[in-house]
Amino acid sequence: MWRAIDLQGGGGRALVTGNAGDFAVIDSADFALLAANALDETHPRYADLYAKGFVTKPDDSGLRRLEGAITRTRKSFLLDGPSLHIFVVTLRCDHSCQYCQVSRAAVDARGYDMNLADAAAAVDRVFESPAKNLTIEFQGGEPTLRFDLVRQIVAMAEARDIGAQRMMRFTMATTLHHLSDDDLAFCHDHGIHLSTSIDGAAALHNRQRSHPSRQSYERTIEGLARARAVLGHDGVAALPTLTKATLADPHGLIDTYRELGFGALFLRPLSPYGFALKTRRAIGYDMAEFLTFYEKALDRILDLNRQGIAFEETNAAILLRHILTPFHSGYVDLRSPAGAGLGVLVYNYDGKVYPTDEARMAAETGDTRFALGSVHEPLDTLIGSPAMQWLTTGAVAEEQPTCAKCAFVPYCGADPVHHATTQGDPAAEREGSEFCTKHKGLFHILFRHLADGDPETLRTFTAWALRKPRHEVGVPAEFAA
Ligand code: SF4
Structure with a gap:
């Protein structure tokens, strides 16, 4: 399963993301093929998009297991x-x-x-x-x-x-x-x-x-x-x-x-x-x-x-x-x-x-x-208090109707207290809330940089993500591929 969004200021490129957080930035012609399930194996983006689970084959059980393992790692805080x-x-x-x-x-x-x-x-x-x-x-x-x-x-x-x-x-x-x-x-x-x-x-x-x-x-x-x-x-x-x-x-x-x-x-x-x-x-x-x-x-x-x-x-x-x-x-x-x-x-x-x-x-x-x-x-x-039971109705981003369709949901979160305070309901509509507007804006800025692929920016971003000094990380060439 994938979700997509037009990258703001991205020159017509679309961001596609999967449940486990894989992503690809693709141009509008390739996105049209992907959306129509018409990307064939000879297409230059096919291998990358298949590896990320955005195009499927009849037996993809290995990829699905990998996606499950990554999601479990990402959500390990739950335990x-x-x-x-x-x-x-x-x-x-x-x-x-x-x-x-x-x-x-x-x-x-x-x-x-x-x-x-x-x-x-x-x-x-x-x-x-x-x-x-x-x-x-x-x-x-x-x-x-x-x-x-x-x-x-x-x-x-x-x-x-x-x-x-x-x-x-x-x-x-x-x-x-x-x-x-x-x-x-x-x-x-x-x-x-x-x-x-x-x-x-x-x-x-x-x-x-x-x-x-x-x-x-x-x-x-x-x-x-x-x-x-x-x-x-x-x-x-x-x-x-x-x-x-x-x-x-x-x-x-x-x-x-x-x-x-x-x-x-x-x-x-x-x-x-x-x-x-x-x-x-x-x-x-x-x-x-x-x-x-x-x-x-x-x-x-x-x-x-x-x-x-x-x-x-x-x-x-x-x-x-x-x-x-x-x-x-x-x-x-x-x-x-x-x-x-x-x-x-x-x-x-x-x-x-x-x-x-x-x-x-x-x-x-x-x-x-x-x-x-x-x-x-x-x-x-x-x-188990009534207040927590009330807040949990808005605690899972993937269950909120707007978030469930949003390409940023693998990296985002839910803030039921914010939505209860500002809109009266922990599960209030996310579209247009301060929380959502802020995070959408930040994700667009960061993905635009990733898509533009400036090697020095990618090196800095990688160092921040891995919590390592900048001189210890390489310059990844394929982020935007
Ligand atoms: S809060 Fe907004 S940006 Fe975050 S996943 Fe939901 S819809 Fe997307």
């Missing part, structure tokens, strides 16, 4: 259960960022910290998951305001892990402002990887990430230097939040990240959750504006790589891993069945459990349909 466990240890934060109005509380507010009994119960839930690789991510608010609780959770998880033999990983999203030398030594000793927010150069960052000192950027940069000195250069990652102001200057954002010594930038549009409509009008944008920005930024990053300067765009790297390899990237926000509740669980400061961080934020705005239950309920009960 794991939740592997990402997000602990919102406090909602308090001393920033008041433009785009974060509902998921923070004032730094001196009471009743917004997780208590120890809830934290211990959340650790129990983590270890009820069968996943071999477990990540505990500390979030807020600003989680370092409760670093004492972070220490206790790490100690509890490590004590549990001694017998369980899991691969444990800890991460923390932090402004880096409040970490003492002792805290950093603890992060080093317990392998806590830090991730911070840097929205661009100082003026933009300070405007968007408002802090009483008016020096949010300077304090984060100072914290970055201290953290790198203890954890190593790669011990801290950074992410920007892209607002309308950022979109005006893609090169400026890339330059800032390079000047700060980062080797990657994750370009994601602003989440539709967590701030009021009025603010969204001031700082938001539509998906077409994001995609125009994205294409310019990606071109700039590809140029850098062409010049021998290794720099990754992480959103592309995730999609390319799905396109160019039989493996899933592990990114829980883009998989089918969806990661919500099945790959990720969020333990809120108040003891409630949510299937994603977006669901938690929706609850903060009064939409409580996504709560799976209390952290004191067993994992099976949470995963």
